Amino acid sequence: MNIILSQIYISRLNVAKVIVVGDVGVGKTCLINRFCKDTFGKTYKATIGVDFEMERFEVLGVPFSLQLWDTAGQERFRCVASTYYRGAQAIIVVFDLSNYNSLDHAREWLEDAMRDNDPSSVLLFLVGTKKDLSHPDQLAQMEQEAVRLSEEIRAEYWAVSALSGESVRDFFLRVASLTFEATVLSELERNKSRQARDIFLMDYQITRIELVTCCPKICEFLSQAIT
Numbered sequence: 539m540n541i542i543l544s545q546i547y548i549s550r551l552n553v554a555k556v557i558v559v560g561d562v563g564v565g566k567t568c569l570i571n572r573f574c575k576d577t578f579g580k581t582y583k584a585t586i587g588v589d590f591e592m593e594r595f596e597v598l599g600v601p602f603s604l605q606l607w608d609t610a611g612q613e614r615f616r617c618v619a620s621t622y623y624r625g626a627q628a629i630i631v632v633f634d635l636s637n638y639n640s641l642d643h644a645r646e647w648l649e650d651a652m653r654d655n656d657p658s659s660v661l662l663f664l665v666g667t668k669k670d671l672s673h674p675d676q677l678a679q680m681e682q683e684a685v686r687l688s689e690e691i692r693a694e695y696w697a698v699s700a701l702s703g704e705s706v707r708d709f710f711l712r713v714a715s716l717t718f719e720a721t722v723l724s725e726l727e728r729n730k731s732r733q734a735r736d737i738f739l740m741d742y743q744i745t746r747i748e749l750v751t752c753c754p755k756i757c758e759f760l761s762q763a764i765t
């Protein structure tokens with residue numbers, strides 16, 4: 539079976555807003571720069587207000603972009619930042635694996651970022667950075683806490699290093715495929731009354747196996763809609 543997505547249908551959904559929050563200095567800007575520019579700057583430059591980077595992807599051959607909003611961690615920008623939180627498809631809460639306080643603050647960042655978003659539709663990620671800095675014993679202990687928190691807040695947990703690049707690309711690809719999947723699914727739900735074949739016109743040909751691997755929930759939905 540080939541799944542065919544309409545280009546018109548997809549083009550309306552092809553940018554996902556992703557916000558990145560966490561204490562100042564945990565490595566948010568470095569993480570985004572490692573991914574978008576493949577660079578790592580050692581000299582510290584504070585992010586002022588909010589910045590964003592666009593990164594283009596293809597998910598299942600369909601153009602899809604992540605708009606990554608980099609917020610400043612300073613208290614004085616908190617009220618400014620809240621207006622930027624609105625309408626996020628994903629929230630990435632960043633903490634520093636070598637700094638316990640930053641993990642402790644993760645919950646507050648999440649609460650801030652959630653205030654203007656719908657908890658039932660936003661995807662959450664908890665990301666520990668600076669994996670290269672941590673001593674194995676300390677890392678194990680931090681990760682135990684982080685996994686516990688991620689289960690509680692229903693976030694996917696990742697440990698990365700912007701310095702070495704470890705897991706950075708895999709992490710953002712995961713964010714892209716999950717946001718893509720969620721975006722397409724919510725469109726499908728909205729169009730439930732229409733027949734699947736009206737929605738899936740002829741632009742993107744995706745094999746079932748590709749879809750199952752990347753976006754299993756879409757596949758499940760279509761199987762139910764078609765039968």
Ligand SMILES: Nc1nc2c(ncn2[C@@H]2O[C@H](COP(=O)(O)OP(=O)(O)O)[C@@H](O)[C@H]2O)c(=O)[nH]1
Nearest residue numbers: 562563564565566567568580582668699700701
């Ligand atoms: N060793 C190491 N240092 C990092 C890493 N990521 C960021 N840093 C350092 O942490 C500091 C703060 O990083 P930055 O991205 O500006 O933090 P932000 O305030 O959260 O945006 C900088 O001095 C970076 O060089 C990492 O993965 N490993």
Ligand SMILES: [Mg+2]
Nearest residue numbers: 566567584585
């Ligand atoms: Mg920054």
